[in-house]
Amino acid sequence: MIFSENRYPLFGIMLREAASAALIGSDKDAHPRCGLRPVPPPRLHPRQHGRDCGSDRRSKDELLAAVLETQHRLALAAFRTFGDSLGGSPETIVDTLFRDLAAWSDKPRWAGSGFTRLVVELADLPGHPARVIARRHKAMLEAHLAELLARANVRSPREIAREIWLLSEGAISLMLVHRDRSYAAAAALAAKKLLRLNSAKRK
Numbered sequence: 237m238i239f240s241e242n243r244y245p246l247f248g249i250m251l252r253e254a255a256s257a258a259l260i261g262s263d264k265d266a267h268p269r270c271g272l273r274p275v276p277p278p279r280l281h282p283r284q285h286g287r288d289c290g291s292d293r294r295s296k297d298e299l300l301a302a303v304l305e306t307q308h309r310l311a312l313a314a315f316r317t318f319g320d321s322l323g324g325s326p327e328t329i330v331d332t333l334f335r336d337l338a339a340w341s342d343k344p345r346w347a348g349s350g351f352t353r354l355v356v357e358l359a360d361l362p363g364h365p366a367r368v369i370a371r372r373h374k375a376m377l378e379a380h381l382a383e384l385l386a387r388a389n390v391r392s393p394r395e396i397a398r399e400i401w402l403l404s405e406g407a408i409s410l411m412l413v414h415r416d417r418s419y420a421a422a423a424a425l426a427a428k429k430l431l432r433l434n435s436a437k438r439k
Contacts, residue, residue: 326389337423
């Protein structure tokens with residue numbers, strides 16, 4: 237397959253910004269769950285110096301993978317810190333999670349999850365390293381949510397975490413489409429219904 241930055245504009249934008257040491261996203265627009273944060277340019281292999289980083293497909297893939305790997309580490313660490321504030325009952329965890337999501341979506345130029353947007357753009361390249369990193373990133377965030385629910389004594393925490401994460405990703409997509417933060421509140425209500433049904437199974 238012939239690679240073209242015209243076909244994958246977000247890919248090309250991220251590559252150009254990384255290669256020129258520009259910032260990806262901004263501190264005020266980043267979110268501990270899935271925003272992209274400012275990072276320094278990745279360190280290139282010595283053989284890559286003295287040539288155009290975008291001169292071949294492999295160097296572009298490696299550069300983007302290096303950028304996303306850094307973004308993944310930053311976002312995961314931030315979500316773990318954010319998770320420390322998600323204490324209390326399962327309902328409190330859900331309320332805090334979606335309230336913060338609604339606040340994040342209200343920022344100027346909000347564009348949803350950078351990881352998700354990039355994966356959608358690269359949908360026809362299933363083995364692309366950026367997609368591998370994004371998949372691992374989302375899976376680790378979901379696993380951390382499961383840990384928080386387990387500490388709150390939620391039955392089947394991994395199953396419930398996956399269902400809540402589905403609601404969260406859906407809310408992000410619909411808020412992006414409609415520019416309507418009420419989808420976060422609707423997702424929170426649906427998540428609490430799941431919690432109540434899950435709790436009823438214990439009785």
